[in-house]
Amino acid sequence: MAALESETRQSYLVFACGSSWYAVPAEAAAEVVTFPELTRVPGSPPHLLGVFAHRGEVIPVVDMSLLVGGVTAGSRRAVLVRLPRGTLALTASSVAGVSPVQGPLEPLGPTGVHVHLRGPGKSGTRDVAVIDPEGLFDHLSQGA
């Protein structure tokens, strides 16, 4: 229960990718960028759209919609998620801003990327899935 209360007091950056809404802890969300033409990485999975150079760092761009089995969001904007091990960009078709998320925030599935998505969560009237950035980073690092 302590973990739940801690989760609900935290602030999140809430954004949409395709028809779904996601939330990342605000302290990990570095900025929202419009990315340039991407460079495709040979041998990478479809959800890894490519990379771009940003302030001397090569940043991979991940389409959350493709990652969870949907169709590409087709957006040129992304939320930069900065972790001690590196930065990744998550495509965002819309950004709602920073707000708390309410809900039990349990893993949305037993396997795959859904282990690192928690819910059901509510941000205002929106249904959101909360991203565990470290877990997502681990998951993606194993896949490409």
Add this chain to the structure above:
Amino acid sequence: MLPAARVEGTLLCHVGRHRLAFAASDVASIAAPDAACVSARGAFRESASVQRVLVTATGEAVGVDGLEIDAEVLSVLPPSPLVARASGGSLRGFVLTRGVLWPLVHLTGFERYLRGLGGDGEGA
């Protein structure tokens, strides 16, 4: 802090609408297409097409659509852990030239990776 890796002499290759770079020191010769090479397009899930073939000193051969030779010394930007295992671990990093990033791969390891894919990537 470790000094940034550098590469002196690079083959900048076009593979469909994608880009690849190889260190010139990886390439022993550039040859015409033949049935023994594998197409780099396989790494991008595209149908094989080869115009030029890069050959290592030990005979590994990878086909590309076109290439330019860059004699500059370029810094190698390290790959993110998210992509470090791409192409069977043959990705060395990225070079920034001509205003865009180019994935820099080890030619020998990349050829092994392409052969492992099998299917449409093989042959010219």
